[in-house]
Amino acid sequence: MKRLLAVTLGILTAIGGFVDIGDLVAASLVGARFGFSLVWVLLVGVVGICVYAEMAGRVAAVAGRPTFDLVRERLGPRTALANLVGSLLVTGLTLAAELAGVALAIELISSVAHLLWVPLVGFAVWLVIWRTRFETMERVFGLAGLALVVFVVAVYRLDPAWGSVLERVTHPEVPGGEGLPTYFYYAIALFASAMTPYEVFFFSSGGIEEKWKRKDLITARINVFLGFPLGGFLALSIMAAAALLLHPAGIAVEHLSQVVLPVGYALGKLGLGLVLIGVFAATFGAALETALSSGYTVAQYFGWTWGKTAAPRTASRFHAVVIVALLAGMTLVLTGVDPVMVTEYSLVFAAVALPLTYLPILVVANDPEYMGEARNGRFANLMGGLYLVVVLMAAVAAIPLMIATKAGL
Amino acid sequence: MPDEEADAREETRTGPEARWAGRAYSARFHLLDRQVVDGDDRPVCKVDDLELELDPDGPPRVTAVFVGPAALAPRLGGKTARWLAAVQRRLSVGEGEGPARLDFGRVTGIGAVVRVDLPEENVGVHALEDWTRENVIGRLPGADHASG
Numbered sequence: 207m208k209r210l211l212a213v214t215l216g217i218l219t220a221i222g223g224f225v226d227i228g229d230l231v232a233a234s235l236v237g238a239r240f241g242f243s244l245v246w247v248l249l250v251g252v253v254g255i256c257v258y259a260e261m262a263g264r265v266a267a268v269a270g271r272p273t274f275d276l277v278r279e280r281l282g283p284r285t286a287l288a289n290l291v292g293s294l295l296v297t298g299l300t301l302a303a304e305l306a307g308v309a310l311a312i313e314l315i316s317s318v319a320h321l322l323w324v325p326l327v328g329f330a331v332w333l334v335i336w337r338t339r340f341e342t343m344e345r346v347f348g349l350a351g352l353a354l355v356v357f358v359v360a361v362y363r364l365d366p367a368w369g370s371v372l373e374r375v376t377h378p379e380v381p382g383g384e385g386l387p388t389y390f391y392y393a394i395a396l397f398a399s400a401m402t403p404y405e406v407f408f409f410s411s412g413g414i415e416e417k418w419k420r421k422d423l424i425t426a427r428i429n430v431f432l433g434f435p436l437g438g439f440l441a442l443s444i445m446a447a448a449a450l451l452l453h454p455a456g457i458a459v460e461h462l463s464q465v466v467l468p469v470g471y472a473l474g475k476l477g478l479g480l481v482l483i484g485v486f487a488a489t490f491g492a493a494l495e496t497a498l499s500s501g502y503t504v505a506q507y508f509g510w511t512w513g514k515t516a517a518p519r520t521a522s523r524f525h526a527v528v529i530v531a532l533l534a535g536m537t538l539v540l541t542g543v544d545p546v547m548v549t550e551y552s553l554v555f556a557a558v559a560l561p562l563t564y565l566p567i568l569v570v571a572n573d574p575e576y577m578g579e580a581r582n583g584r585f586a587n588l589m590g591g592l593y594l595v596v597v598l599m600a601a602v603a604a605i606p607l608m609i610a611t612k613a614g615l
Numbered sequence: 616m617p618d619e620e621a622d623a624r625e626e627t628r629t630g631p632e633a634r635w636a637g638r639a640y641s642a643r644f645h646l647l648d649r650q651v652v653d654g655d656d657r658p659v660c661k662v663d664d665l666e667l668e669l670d671p672d673g674p675p676r677v678t679a680v681f682v683g684p685a686a687l688a689p690r691l692g693g694k695t696a697r698w699l700a701a702v703q704r705r706l707s708v709g710e711g712e713g714p715a716r717l718d719f720g721r722v723t724g725i726g727a728v729v730r731v732d733l734p735e736e737n738v739g740v741h742a743l744e745d746w747t748r749e750n751v752i753g754r755l756p757g758a759d760h761a762s763g
Contacts, residue, residue, distance in 0.1 A: 269727045271650070278661065279648045283690050286648075336755075339763040509650055509661030510744065517761040520657075522752035523744050529751075576727050 211345060212425050215412045216259075216433020218348035218491050223255065223405040224437035225354055225444070226492030227307025227462070228300065228549025230485065232399065233441045235459040236392050237448030242371060243378035245442065247393045251400025252438035254596065256430055257589045258564050261571040261582065262406040263426035266413040269576040273410040273567060274506035280566035290507050292558035294500060297404045299552040301496035302535035305331070306545035307489035310462045315482055321540060328536040331493045335528060340415045340515055347491035352436075353484030357443035360472040364450045371446075391607040391614045394600045398556045399549075400438065401597065403563040404499040411502040415515050423580065447472075460546075500531035550613055557601040564590075564597055642677065645725055651680065651717070653733040660740060662729060663687040666716065679716045680729070682740050686714035715740045 223229075236244050262273050274293075278286040308327045309320035316323075334343055380389045413426060447468035448459065459465060466485065470478040498514065505512035505524040512524040539545065568590045571582045582590065608614075640646065642665060651659045663686035666679035684703035688696045717731060717740065724730035733740075752758050 271727055275650050279650075283648060283663075283687060284692065284695070287691065287695060337757060337762050341763075505658075507661075509658055509663075511658045515761060515763055518752050518755070518758045519748055522748040522758075525752050526747050 213429050213432050214341075214344040214348035215409065215416065216429030217352070217436060218344045218433075218495065219259070219405050219409045219412065219429075220255075220433040220437025221348065221351040221440075221488050222408065222492040222495035223400060223402050223434070224441040225351065225488045226300065226549075227303050227310070227489045227545060228552075229399050229441055230307070230444060230465050230488070231459060231462065231546045232392075232395060232550075233444040234448040234452070234465040236396060237445035238452035238457060238459045238464075240381055240384065240389065240392065241449045241453045242374040242446070243380065243389075244393055244396060245375045245445065246378060247396045248400065248438055248442055248445070250596070251397045252435055253589075254397075254593045255401050255405060256434050257586070257593055258401070258567055259406055259409050259434060260427060260430045261567050261586065261590065262410040263413055263418075263430055264423060264580055265567065265570055265576065266410040267418040267422050267426050268420050268578070268580045269570070270414065271570070271576070272414055272502065272506050273406050273563065274503045275509075276566045276570045277563060278507050280569050281562060285562060286507060289559055289562035290503060292555045293403050293407070293503055293563065295555040296402065296552045296559055297407075297496045297499050297503070298531055298534060299538075299548050299555075300402075300404070301493060301500065301531060302538040302543075303545040303549045303552075304489050304493035304496060305532075305535050306539045306548075307462070308486060308493060309539075310545070311482055311486040311489060314463060314466070321542065324536055324539050327490075327493070328532050331490070331497055332529065332532050334494060335497060335514055336518065336525075340412070343494060344412070347487050347494060350487030351484060351491050352440075353480050354440045354444070354488060356469050356473060356477050356480045356484065357440065357447050360469045360477060361443050361446045361450065363472040364447065364468070366446075366450050385611070387607055388611045388614055390603070391611045394604050394607060395550065395553055395614070397596075397600055398553050398560065398604065400441075401560060401564075402556060403559045404496055404503075406563060406567065407499045407502050408495045411498070411506075411512070415513050420580070497528050497532055497535075501525070501528040547613075554605055554608065557604040560597045561594065561601050564594055568594060640725060646677070646680075646729065649725075650728045651682075651731055652728045653731060654723075659731065659733060660717075661687075663714070664690060666719075677719050679719050680722070680731075682715040682717060683742070715742070 225233075265271055265273075265276065274290075277289055281289065305324055305327050306320065309323035312318070312323045312327075313320040380386060409429075413422075418426060444465065448465075451468040451471060452459065452464070457464065457467075462485070466478060466481045469481040501524045502512055504527045505521070510523045511521045513521055518525045538548070568582075568587075570576055571590070572587065574581055646662050646665060649662050651662060653659050660682045662680050663683060664681040665677050666681060667675040668678045669675050684699050688700040688703065690696075691699060721731045721734070722729060723732050
């Protein structure tokens with residue numbers, strides 16, 4: 207049981223990456239617009255984040271260094287600062303969207319306008335960071351987020367013709383009426399959200415908060431190879447549900463209420479109740495992940511004391527950054543900006559941050575002075591190198607495609 | 616101080632991290648931008664810059680670690696440097712007597728982190744931390760209790 211509960215860090219991290227508010231809507235939107243033709247991107251993304259989260263977790267457990275520490279050390283202060291600014295923008299914009307996402311989930315339950323809930327949600331997120339034990343936080347929100355498994359049940363109940371689904375997954379075709387640039391724009395958006403940098407920041411820092419040592423390498427690996435595929439599987443089931451129900455009906459996804467529609471249709475009120483719990487927990491968990499990640503990255507760049515396991519007095523600058531990030535996120539949402547658009551635009555900054563985050567991890571994971579016997583093997587380097595090329599291509603293509611397609615219109 | 620000293624070799628200090636005797640340290644690779652931790656493994660700061668003593672007869676010697684934005688700003692260069700320096704000037708409490716300085720004699724090990732034996736009166740190293748604790752975080756209820 208203890209081993210089983212020890213994987214909640216991986217699950218919570220993956221939930222923040224794969225089924226946070228932006229991805230809930232994006233996965234559903236992609237399913238509704240492109241059917242099953244983009245499933246392959248999700249699979250590519252799951253493998254990619256596994257490769258790099260495993261390295262980041264291994265470096266955290268063996269050398270005791272979190273990811274952003276390595277970024278500054280290997281890239282120098284200037285390049286690392288560019289990464290810091292890019293990562294903070296992605297993380298901060300995502301945090302803002304998550305606060306809105308939690309509020310939207312409460313709106314669906316309570317019918318009280320979501321903007322009224324935003325300050326309360328922001329305060330609740332801070333309170334959890336300020337007072338709750340790291341492990342409790344991870345277990346409650348990681349496990350409750352698994353309520354999204356109802357999407358899997360819904361797909362099963364929608365009873366698709368599995369043979370033709372498989373055919374459409376393995377032989378992707380751009381659906382009629384969609385241009386090739388738009389198709390690739392969404393492919394990059396899906397890929398970038400699967401490999402979003404705050405996942406490795408949170409995962410490696412979380413491992414250090416949990417005091418991982420060399421003997422916890424197994425725990426780190428189980429976290430990676432169970433947590434991230436599970437997150438990817440949830441995103442896949444959301445996409446499949448939309449592809450089965452919304453794509454044929456020609457319904458376009460613009461709002462959270464349409465994301466949960468297939469579950470309500472297939473499983474009725476009980477399913478709808480469960481899916482709302484899942485959405486609430488997943489977005490709240492993602493808000494915790496992004497708020498903490500903002501603090502982790504800034505503190506690790508400047509070398510400050512960080513972490514939520516110690517008394518806040520002993521890490522005041524870290525806690526101050528978390529509070530500022532939360533206040534900024536709340537302010538942004540209260541302007542009435544569309545939270546889903548916010549996460550879509552954050553892709554631009556992810557393009558800067560992604561290669562500059564993964565390169566230092568790959569370099570340090572190969573350094574025997576840090577890693578000793580636990581340094582990268584040939585397979586990890588092959589995969590790491592391959593994905594660095596993919597990440598670079600995605601980073602280069604992201605902004606031109608965004609402009610060319612007017613952000614996927 | 617600009618980082619011309621990049622390839623200056625620093626004599627091996629005794630430390631817990633095993634290294635072959637005689638293998639050199641590179642100032643840029645092993646010191647600059649490394650995390651500094653105290654005896655209890657708590658993060659203290661980054662090695663933002665180094666103080667060098669030039670010896671006409673031999674290689675330059677590292678005599679201190681410079682800490683804080685005042686030390687970091689010149690290494691960033693350009694507009695960022697001026698901006699960071701300006702922020703630092705406005706945030707600093709005392710007279711601008713330059714960056715905080717950690718004597719290199721306090722370094723007990725160089726490895727994945729730089730270990731130091733921190734003096735009690737570590738003035739300047741934690742100036743912003745102290746200010747934030749006194750004025751913001753320390754005033755919030757529950758700041759003394761670890762959430763674990």
